[in-house]
Amino acid sequence: MLIEAAILIPAVGAVLIGLTGRYPNLREAVTLVSAVSMFVVVWQIYLALNRGDILTVELLQVVPGLSLAFAVEPLGMLFAMVASFLWIVTSIYSIGYMRSHHEQNQTRFYVCFALALSSVMGLTFSANMFTLFIFYELITLITYPLVTHSGTDEAKRSGRRYLGYLLGTSIGLQLLAIIWTWTITGTLDFTEGGILAGKTTDVVIAILFALYIFGIGKAALIPFHGWLPAAMVAPTPVSALLHAVAVVKAGVFTVLKVTLYIFGIDLLATTGASEWLIYVATATILIASIIAMSKDNLKARLAYSTVSQLAYIVLGAMLASTMGIIGSGMHIAMHAFGKITLFFCAGAIMLASHKTEISQMRGLGRTMPFTMMAFLIGSMSIIGLPPTGGMWSKWFLVMGTLEAEYYIPLLVLLISSLLNVAYLLPIAVRGFFSEPEDMLPENRPKGIKEAPLPCLIAIAITSLGCVALFFYPEPVYELMQSIAE
Amino acid sequence: MISQHLPVLQVVVPLLFAPICILLRRHNLVWGVVLLSCWTSFAIAMLLLQQVLTGGEIVYAIGGWDAPWGIEYRLDILNAFVLLIVTGIASIVITFARESVHKEISEDRIYLFYTAFLLHLTGLCGVIITGDAFNIFVFVEIASLSSYAMISACRDRRALLAAFRYLILGTVGATFILIGIGLMYAMTGTLNIADMAERIRDVEDTRTIVSAFAFFTVGFCIKFGLFPLHYWLPNAYTYAPSVVSAFLSGTTSKVFIYVLLRFLFLVFGVEYAFETMHLDIILMVVAIMAIFSGSIAAIYQDNIKKMLAYSSIAQIGYMILGISLVSVSGLMAGILHLFNHALIKTALFMIVACFFFRFDSVSLKDLKGVGRQMPWTTMAFVIGGLSLIGTPLTVGFISKWYLIIAALEKDWWWLAVLILLGSILTVIYIWKVIEVIYFQSSDSQSDTGAIVYKEAPLSMLIPVWVIIFANIYFGVNASWVTDIAQQAAVYLMAGQ
Numbered sequence: 004m005l006i007e008a009a010i011l012i013p014a015v016g017a018v019l020i021g022l023t024g025r026y027p028n029l030r031e032a033v034t035l036v037s038a039v040s041m042f043v044v045v046w047q048i049y050l051a052l053n054r055g056d057i058l059t060v061e062l063l064q065v066v067p068g069l070s071l072a073f074a075v076e077p078l079g080m081l082f083a084m085v086a087s088f089l090w091i092v093t094s095i096y097s098i099g100y101m102r103s104h105h106e107q108n109q110t111r112f113y114v115c116f117a118l119a120l121s122s123v124m125g126l127t128f129s130a131n132m133f134t135l136f137i138f139y140e141l142i143t144l145i146t147y148p149l150v151t152h153s154g155t156d157e158a159k160r161s162g163r164r165y166l167g168y169l170l171g172t173s174i175g176l177q178l179l180a181i182i183w184t185w186t187i188t189g190t191l192d193f194t195e196g197g198i199l200a201g202k203t204t205d206v207v208i209a210i211l212f213a214l215y216i217f218g219i220g221k222a223a224l225i226p227f228h229g230w231l232p233a234a235m236v237a238p239t240p241v242s243a244l245l246h247a248v249a250v251v252k253a254g255v256f257t258v259l260k261v262t263l264y265i266f267g268i269d270l271l272a273t274t275g276a277s278e279w280l281i282y283v284a285t286a287t288i289l290i291a292s293i294i295a296m297s298k299d300n301l302k303a304r305l306a307y308s309t310v311s312q313l314a315y316i317v318l319g320a321m322l323a324s325t326m327g328i329i330g331s332g333m334h335i336a337m338h339a340f341g342k343i344t345l346f347f348c349a350g351a352i353m354l355a356s357h358k359t360e361i362s363q364m365r366g367l368g369r370t371m372p373f374t375m376m377a378f379l380i381g382s383m384s385i386i387g388l389p390p391t392g393g394m395w396s397k398w399f400l401v402m403g404t405l406e407a408e409y410y411i412p413l414l415v416l417l418i419s420s421l422l423n424v425a426y427l428l429p430i431a432v433r434g435f436f437s438e439p440e441d442m443l444p445e446n447r448p449k450g451i452k453e454a455p456l457p458c459l460i461a462i463a464i465t466s467l468g469c470v471a472l473f474f475y476p477e478p479v480y481e482l483m484q485s486i487a488e
Numbered sequence: 489m490i491s492q493h494l495p496v497l498q499v500v501v502p503l504l505f506a507p508i509c510i511l512l513r514r515h516n517l518v519w520g521v522v523l524l525s526c527w528t529s530f531a532i533a534m535l536l537l538q539q540v541l542t543g544g545e546i547v548y549a550i551g552g553w554d555a556p557w558g559i560e561y562r563l564d565i566l567n568a569f570v571l572l573i574v575t576g577i578a579s580i581v582i583t584f585a586r587e588s589v590h591k592e593i594s595e596d597r598i599y600l601f602y603t604a605f606l607l608h609l610t611g612l613c614g615v616i617i618t619g620d621a622f623n624i625f626v627f628v629e630i631a632s633l634s635s636y637a638m639i640s641a642c643r644d645r646r647a648l649l650a651a652f653r654y655l656i657l658g659t660v661g662a663t664f665i666l667i668g669i670g671l672m673y674a675m676t677g678t679l680n681i682a683d684m685a686e687r688i689r690d691v692e693d694t695r696t697i698v699s700a701f702a703f704f705t706v707g708f709c710i711k712f713g714l715f716p717l718h719y720w721l722p723n724a725y726t727y728a729p730s731v732v733s734a735f736l737s738g739t740t741s742k743v744f745i746y747v748l749l750r751f752l753f754l755v756f757g758v759e760y761a762f763e764t765m766h767l768d769i770i771l772m773v774v775a776i777m778a779i780f781s782g783s784i785a786a787i788y789q790d791n792i793k794k795m796l797a798y799s800s801i802a803q804i805g806y807m808i809l810g811i812s813l814v815s816v817s818g819l820m821a822g823i824l825h826l827f828n829h830a831l832i833k834t835a836l837f838m839i840v841a842c843f844f845f846r847f848d849s850v851s852l853k854d855l856k857g858v859g860r861q862m863p864w865t866t867m868a869f870v871i872g873g874l875s876l877i878g879t880p881l882t883v884g885f886i887s888k889w890y891l892i893i894a895a896l897e898k899d900w901w902w903l904a905v906l907i908l909l910g911s912i913l914t915v916i917y918i919w920k921v922i923e924v925i926y927f928q929s930s931d932s933q934s935d936t937g938a939i940v941y942k943e944a945p946l947s948m949l950i951p952v953w954v955i956i957f958a959n960i961y962f963g964v965n966a967s968w969v970t971d972i973a974q975q976a977a978v979y980l981m982a983g984q
Binding site: 151 | 878879880889892896901908909911912919923926965967970
């Protein structure tokens with residue numbers, strides 16, 4: 004029952020939001036209520052999992068052996084908790100943002116948002132690859148109206164890129180891999196240790212694995228990353244929750260699921276199917292970081308930073324080692340909190356001071372001290388500095404490379420952290436210590452001018468979350484450890 | 489008592505109601521009669537399928553004259569299933585048709601149109617159910633002649649030219665079919681399909697049978713519009729009344745593919761058709777070309793009906809591709825797609841009929857921003873389009889799934905890649921429409937700023953949503969259909 008509830012609550016919420024669309028206050032209250040109740044349900048599932056209950060649901064069989072089924076396992080649990088918690092925060096943020104930005108079609112925005120979360124819940128609790136694929140595709144389709152929200156030509160162009168990349172890879176590569184797996188094994192159930200071991204040749208396994216990894220376009224591995232910067236045309240709350248957390252994490256989550264439960268790390272370690280992909284991931288980390296440095300638009304820089312951070316998670320999975328998997332899983336949570344904070348700040352800066360380019364943000368710390376402080380914390384978490392949660396996931400990823408004895412990725416991880424420092428820290432530092440250049444002293448805005456209160460509350464929660472995860476990473480670690488064993 | 493005579497009633501009911509339509513003339517009344525007759529046919533088809541599923545093959549001798557003297561009707565799992573598709577689509581289309589027909593066909597011809605509709609249904613049912621080769625030709629002609637009449641009934645004058653082209657090519661096809669049947673008759677001395685299948689073994693090396701095989705196959709390929717013999721199809725579907733496009737795309741091509749299946753697998757035999765004559769290679773190449781040429785042509789269309797027509801060419805390619813794999817799963821995919829594509833394309837053409845009903849145009853440039861004016865219709869289009877693409881939880885996915893499995897079973901991964909590339913092309917042309925109907929603001933709307941709510945009438949909207957619901961239902965709960973398709977495929981591969 005709990006699993007159905009987690010999926011249905013946001014869906015029902017979407018219907019109610021649609022019905023109450025005429026009354027903005029009621030509509031947003033419905034959004035918040037569904038977000039909170041979804042989190043409560045997910046929390047109940049977490050408690051049940053900790054008690055050792057086994058939660059599974061089989062909704063229906065499409066054809067014999069191919070069923071729509073759900074099951075709770077630790078990795079999905081982690082992702083579900085992160086996504087459902089951050090939905091509450093993002094809802095608070097959206098209220099402030101959408102109103103003061105005077106966006107059009109707000110009802111459609113909230114409806115699609117709730118539906119996207121419903122699909123994310125379906126994805127996290129999928130018990131087999133078929134179910135996962137369904138929700139994976141649903142997420143793409145439902146978030147499309149959010150990307151093209153403004154309806155401008157640029158938005159439409161970006162929407163086309165978004166769909167082109169995501170549907171192209173998922174239909175062209177991932178679906179092929181899924182059906183191929185089915186013809187080889189006759190099952191698509193997620194099974195510990197994988198389902199492909201001993202069923203086919205090493206060459207086929209290597210090809211299949213590559214089809215899966217590149218077919219999961221949401222993981223934004225180069226060369227299939229182009230949709231993510233394009234998606235930044237969406238309103239900031241969408242970029243924050245969906246394109247820093249829900250959608251992209253759905254991608255890396257799928258990568259982890261496939262690695263763990265379709266192939267199994269032992270199979271990958273023995274066949275070496277993932278070896279060359281380690282270098283694809285490391286290349287993505289480096290290239291995306293370098294591109295990020297060259298971007299002056301803040302959201303674009305954050306988008307490329309996301310591409311690079313997602314590759315960390317993929318890298319951890321490709322290492323096929325215990326520590327690597329733990330690091331990957333933890334990075335899902337840590338990066339989520341860090342990046343959503345940064346996006347919230349970017350939106351807040353845009354609202355309060357109408358600035359989108361980094362070069363305009365010198366001295367911004369004087370008028371928006373709170374936002375810039377949060378930006379600093381978010382940046383530190385992405386870089387992996389204490390006292391933020393980002394440190395732990397980087398720690399385990401580095402351990403993973405050592406355990407698997409890959410030294411080039413280790414080196415790249417270290418270089419990349421330096422690159423992160425180079426492209427993120429200056430924004431906050433210049434915000435506080437530089438003088439705004441292009442203004443005469445008397446024209447400078449005086450006093451504090453921050454974003455609306457709901458936005459600030461949201462920013463406070465996520466940036467405190469980054470810090471809290473440094474001191475209390477145990478729940479995340481324990482969930483991941485129980486898989487890796 | 490009556491249940492014994494169901495096979496003949498399947499053909500007789502629409503045939504008898506057709507002249508009644510001419511007598512009645514008043515179009516609402518005529519519509520009622522046709523509606524009744526279509527749903528009766530559908531009920532009969534369901535009962536027949538039930539009988540076949542429980543009791544096996546049904547043989548019915550017309551007038552009590554046993555074969556080979558008389559004509560016999562024969563029903564097995566394959567044609568009982570095709571009957572169900574055809575009568576089901578006819579029923580849903582006719583339920584939908586009233587308003588649309590009233591709009592698109594001039595008043596004094598409406599009753600004639602409905603008569604032709606029933607005759608077409610008669611012809612199709614006859615082709616499916618009969619066990620006699622010459623009888624097939626007769627019914628093919630009934631179906632074809634009535635379809636030329638239906639296409640030319642449109643107010644648009646271009647329909648006349650389209651119907652005429654179809655008439656010329658259709659007649660060439662029918663003649664080929666007749667030559668094929670004649671040659672087979674000359675060599676085997678029988679017109680009964682079951683007898684023919686037994687006797688053709690002894691004479692299959694002769695040049696006459698080779699010619700018969702070629703004429704017969706090419707004749708039917710013209711009839712269902714297989715690439716490169718599809719020249720007539722796009723215009724016929726585009727300029728026909730919308731209801732006719734929906735009906736023809738869902739039924740006619742399926743029936744002709746079925747006849748080809750029956751003759752290839754059950755008369756000529758797998759060995760002869762695919763090992764001696766190598767038809768599988770020819771069909772596969774042609775099918776792949778159909779998929780790509782049809783889909784690419786569809787991308788460049790501005791007229792949605794023409795786009796769907798080209799898409800039909802591609803989808804026929806998928807069905808033939810499944811057949812050309814000559815394996816149980818390949819055939820199963822082909823037969824499944826007969827059913828699934830009927831649901832998809834009929835739904836889409838019906839939706840386009842709704843657009844035409846409100847906007848007098850099916851051109852993309854006139855449909856900007858329709859999404860706000862007709863939210864339910866456009867929502868149906870999105871679901872139908874997703875089904876055409878082959879998104880999971882829709883019927884389109886089930887066909888693609890089995891087709892790719894069939895390709896991978898032979899280790900032809902390149903074929904699986906081609907099939908999926910076809911899906912991606914489908915995404916492009918469907919999304920082109922979705923972008924226009926949702927994300928472009930209409931010209932009339934920008935003047936006033938207010939949204940004019942122009943939803944299609946309920947009498948059109950409900951049938952559309954019934955068939956859209958079927959698209960989802962059979963995509964989610966596909967066991968029943970896949971089971972029948974599998975039985976039919978096994979039956980065909982066994983070759984008796």
